[in-house]
Amino acid sequence: MLKKRAVFFLICLILLFGGIGLAPVPAKTKQENKGTVSTDGLRVRKGPGTDFQVIGSLDKGQVITILETNENWAKVQTSFGVGWVAKEYISVQTSNNAITDKPAASKNNTGKITVNSLNVRSSPSLHGSIIGKFQKGEEVTVLSQRGDWTEISFSGKSAWVSNEYVLVEKKGSKKKSTPQVSSNHAGVTGTVTATTLTVRDKGNLNGKIIGSVSKGESFQIYEEKNNWAKIEWKPGKFGWVANWFLKKTESGSNRPDGIIVKNSTLTIIHNGTNLRKGPSIDSEIIYRANQGETFQIVSLHNDWYEILLQNGATAFVAGWIVSVKGNAPQVEKPGAEMYLKNKTIVLDPGHGGRDNGTTGIRGTLEKQVTLRTAKLLYKRIKASGANVILTRNDDTYIPLSSRVSTANYHNADAFISIHYDSIKDRSVRGITSYYYHLFQKPLAESVHSATISQTKMKDRGVRFGDYHVLRETNKNAILLELGYLSNPAEEIFVTSGQYQESVSSGIFQGLARYFKQ
Template sequence: MPRNKMVPIILCFMLILGSLPALESARADNGSVSITATSLNVRTGPGLSYPVSGSVKKGEKFSIVKEEGDWIQISLGGSKKGWVAQWFTSKEAAKTAASPAVSQNTKASGNVTVNSLRVRKGPGTNHQVIGSFNSGQAVEILGFNGNWAEVRTNNIRGWVSKEYISVKETKAAEAPPASAKTSGTVTATSLNVREKPSLNSGKIGQLSYGAAVTVHSQSNGWAEITFAGKSAWVSAEYLKISGKPVAGSGKVPTPVDQFTGTVTASQLNVRDKNSLDGSVIGSVSKGQSFKILDEQNNWVKIEYKHGKTGWAAGWFFDKKKNGPVAAPSESVKNSRVSMLHNGTNIRKGPSTSTAVIFRANQGDSFEIISVEKDWYKIVLPNGASGFVAGWIVSVQGTAPQIERPGAEKHTKNKTIVIDPGHGGRDNGTTGVRGTLEKTLTLKTAQLLYDKLRAAGTNVILTRNNDHYISLGSRVSSSNYHNADAFISIHYDSINDRTVRGMTTYYYNSKQKPLGEQIHSSVISKTMLKDRGTRFGDYHVIRENKQAAVLLELGYLSNPAEEMLVNTPQYQESVANGIFEGLARYFKNN
């Protein structure tokens, strides 16, 4: 090579070497990512709408410049940068500061970053608003699912958009030794027993309704029991824990103060647990009086029939103790409502048939005087009082959040088996960019599981981790639980990379209505190409005695659709579509 041609090459090497310290500095500041897709497009901006400027390969590592939503800007050397989809990368934390995460060995907490952040009953905007947080509110973070975080405070537990929560991590304090064991009774039809207190932990058995257990300790919604001679865990939500000591424990129960409550509502439901999620097991009428056996979270436990006890909303009782009557408005003391919409009607009485006397806008806040039927009586700016419908506002304070049943009323108490396709040694199909079908089906199933469970549905997952489950076992789970619906979740593939869209399969006429309702609902939510509802000879629906369908929720063989179905926005839409399709099916059948 001639000497004069070497000069520019040497200059290029000097420039490259000169840039290396800056590259290392960027990596130290923000961490780095490794590419997990076989070939991944690099774009000029953070979104699929931006032009492709190049591509990177599986295993290549790049320093992170910055992040925006689900996109990461990476350094491609020198001053060149580009954006890649976060879901096709593996992130490595910066060495200077570990990224906070929720794990079994840590306790995660966070703070709300905006005012009037709505708290919902489940992970999705289709779920009832049960309260709200203001900026700076501290919360305990129980976990994440898609775009949603499950959080808890002393007063409320629900789901919020994780975008508006700043996460911090602290080591969990050692749980104090249990001073006594307590007894519990299983309230679910079938309760999974797990090795550890996590839904991701392996299942080692099941307990049936009414089974008695000894509870050794409780932690973050889980109860420690002994199963088959070993320590194990079950969800405390499905245990009725007596609070009485097991024989020989030496613990003496605290006496309950003696109150009598008189019902103030014309007809009041009695439920099997102290929340609106509880099943209705009876009712009481206005003017009836009952001895209050227990009181938790503004709910009272009463003996509504001879030998039968249940929970009723405490704000519909006048309480008496040794003569004096507690103020009826005690449960709404220091509580306020905030408007969720502009132009909200405030009426003269607790009914839509009464006159509108004031209109409020989103964010306006009013003090609550009392709760009447499904309405809040509030103080208006001029000092007068008015009524606002409880299902169109959020509540701050101790007052109850009133619900108006939506789609969840049709799925409540139904038994749904969700079957995430493939798992373990069976990867299913692999997308052109490396997506494993088994991973994506589980992601969709877990989000749908949380949505249905929040609506009071009895939900069973055929698998909740990366384990192989035989087709026969999947069908057996449906038949054993006498499922009202069985949904097998899959993603499709074909040699033609231009093919895209969703297909729903059924095997017999009994299954067809379920397939049609879910299919149309998912198509309307996701706007995927509609490939129809059709007959399919698949084992999990052919051998199923229950109403069962198999969903193919997009083509991983289509590069654009593979990227789409991996996004949190798509996962949210498809889970909402299945949820609402189920509600329509049960409403009509």
Template sequence: MKKLIALVFVTFLFFGGIPTTSQLAHAESLVTISIDGLNVREGPGLSYRVVKQVKKDESFPLVNEKNEWIQIQLSKNQTGWVANWLVQKKDKQQSKSSELEQSIGQVTVDGLRVRNGPGTSFQTIGHLNTGNQVIIKEKNENWVKIAANSIEGWVSNEFITIVQTKQETEPAQTSPNNLGTGTINVNSLNVRSDASLQSSIVGKLQKGAQVKVISSTKEWTQIEFQNKKAWISSEFVDLHSPATNTTEPEETEAPSASGIVGTVTANGLNIRNKADLSGKIVGSVSKGSSFTILEEVNNWSKIEYSPKQFGWVASWYLDKSVPETTPTQSQEVKESFVTILHDGTNIRSGPNVSTSVVLRANQGDQFAVKSLNGDWYEITLKDGSSAYIAGWIVSVTGSAPQVEKPGAEAHLKNKTIIIDPGHGGGDNGTTGARGTFEKELTLRTAKLLYDKLRASGANAILTRTNDTYFSLRSRVSTAHYHNADAFISIHYDSILDRSVRGMTAYYYHSYQRPLAEAVHSSVISQTKLKDRGVRFGDYHVLRENNQKAILLELGYLSNPAEETTVNSPQYQETAATGIFNGLAKYFKTNL
């Protein structure tokens, strides 16, 4: 009997110590918290004791999953469980690769419109010309979010060429050949043998301790500790410039400030004596530091990093903002003209529709622009007097910006909208005639819609952001927890008859029908698919949903021709735009 017990024990130790395929897969996933103050529990259920509260946007390694709950690694010796509808899962490798994406682009066409959102329905906020370089901040399959000088917005990715990557440009680290120092900013910081939370602790450092830095990345800093190399979390060390700090300043008088403030987003960002990677390193600045940008040249920014000491830093490691000032009533405009687009256009005495009409102009009439007042142009009439015309009903030439009337985004601001890409993980959904997985297509559509909604000021939430399984119950729980104004479940259809095509919208409760009708008509208008109508549908995500929820079937993957159509970037863009406009239409008429 003792031998049997010993054999069982040894077997348990041997096999219990080998991680399963599922555990290995989980080890490569991160869980990001979606709300502030989320309770982490001792077990997978609301009846278990709360062991910790975590903050929004914090990330933890995923350990295990059970029903609607996810187990996360809080520290080396502690785990806990969180509800899966209150977090987002992301693959570590995807996270790393996204950080290494190309970050510098070049414009390939003159007059490229910069918009305040990813779509042609968003307002134009500026223009770029051939050769202009931009910092790429985000991108989806059709649009790129860029920053260039004082402009930040979205442009069509068709007209942007990648010219540099983050790896080719200024690294956010101190090179081993240029050692610096650091100051510990937290009590009892663990020093580890390797750059991993799973590595052994070789010692501790107290707040204020000075360390010699060998190298530093966004997550980990290598230091000299007890005459050996060791690692600490980059978050808890303030990096200082290397010995080259004593270099004489490049100049002693400050240039004129641009009025733009840059906040450092990288750890240990190097300062150079000229706007080029070949420039000599004269110091470094830590993450979170803010400086007034004195000058910008080819994506490099000049700053005063200490009194009367100036240098250059890579602009793509700065978050730029303009300090709030008291807005002026009007902006002077020189050498610009407006052209009337329609007969009988009202010209008014003041910059709003409540003022009196002083003249009615006809198509083709031109007037010189004196200033821009909000969305109205102040113009000079033929008798020399001043009047006003709405900027969105004329075209403009010259230096004055083109004003566009606020579009759909005005009705979506602050709305909470849950976007539910159907299927995922082991659930492929339907498979198209040419092999398309429904789960992949629904995620493409959802991500495009998400970017549009977020740019409009909506509180957009995706039930899944990658190829993971998310139960129907959890999808509904997400809508309930966030008290969603709308829940949009995205799908693609299939049937044995390969000739069937078109788009259908479904609802279950009567209070869901107006939303289904508004979105359906808008998507049909945009995509020109065959209209299969708005129908009652007994689907879990609709039936069990207390919110205004709809399910969209955006085309038939079983139809080979329609499968090709819905796979195209053009269709994906029009489908997402149709849903976006349909939501705006619904909220405009149902406030």
């Protein structure tokens, strides 16, 4: 009798946990693609959306490497760095070589844990069983990397930790020593004059972008070479910035604002771009330029280029709305993404697994479209430099209590639960946003307003909602009902690529506006 009970208990455990951790999940693969640009002046942006700043443009016929895609955007490698372009303007050729989501790390690589009490899981998912913990500073053996997870050796077996909390040192890499300040730069500091200034790993435009610094920040200058300056932009991290955007302080003297620029041209990337009498948006407009027009750069005044017109006169144009060729670096103007940098956002695609949510007139399952929206929004927010967590990234059932726990565990700055609505009256349509605690209302209002503006959907308002994921958390949590699947026309619209692009853009902008305040 005891043996029968033991066997029955073992079977129940297997059914309950589904054999989690019994075997590693095979790595997903994707094709390494090359794309050809099919239009002139294709804008390259910092993230997958028009709310991200333009960092350059591509010409028709250029060949680029495609790193990843979503429904509407492609992340690409260009001659001036990594960015995103509208997918419809590139034709794709797939190579025969499949590659993993991230290059596998060498088995001899080591990693250092960067936080205390880091969960070690049996599989690369928040739903994997917790089989142990690491403390900050502990070293681990890295086996591979897959998506947002790092595979490590734990007690002689394979286990997983989040990529965000392990610093991987590749085999053969050497620790860099702190650079010495050159003799002629002792005591020289540079103050950033551009709104945002890109930091690169080399002193030229081909250097990899490793970060950015902001207007007003000051740094010790270690070295200068070919109009580039080496600075310590973060403690222990060194990089190169264009020294035209640094106001140097040396023996009490200041560098003048206007810097002479040689052998450089700029190209207009928007029709009707204003060329002004002075380097300010308040200055008089003297000419409107169109996309593709090219001008010689005369000098640089903070974020503005002085350019030479065909009649021999000069004018000024904002540096963040043109593309530059030659020695002059590209001025960058931060978009909405600057307000989300370093924030922790938890996205909660409603329902999943055995819980379908509502079902549309045409058979659309709510659980599928909420995940689709969340994944598009995830890419946008991730590109802004935020820490983004999905409560689920596949068709898995997650209890409401676990969704709340995810927000609490990660100390989320914002928790957004994504849903689509249904009602017996098929004529009802529109977007409704909910909060429970009063402190959650401003976030709900900001996101709701921006989402309505982007989607042009019927505004059903911001309301109090007694939902578990809002009520049972002390975090800034909101729940969005993004349209009615019970309305036949609205079901078609909200499942279109156009709507998914605009609704994810609206939520993103609403978040940015909230954190800007």
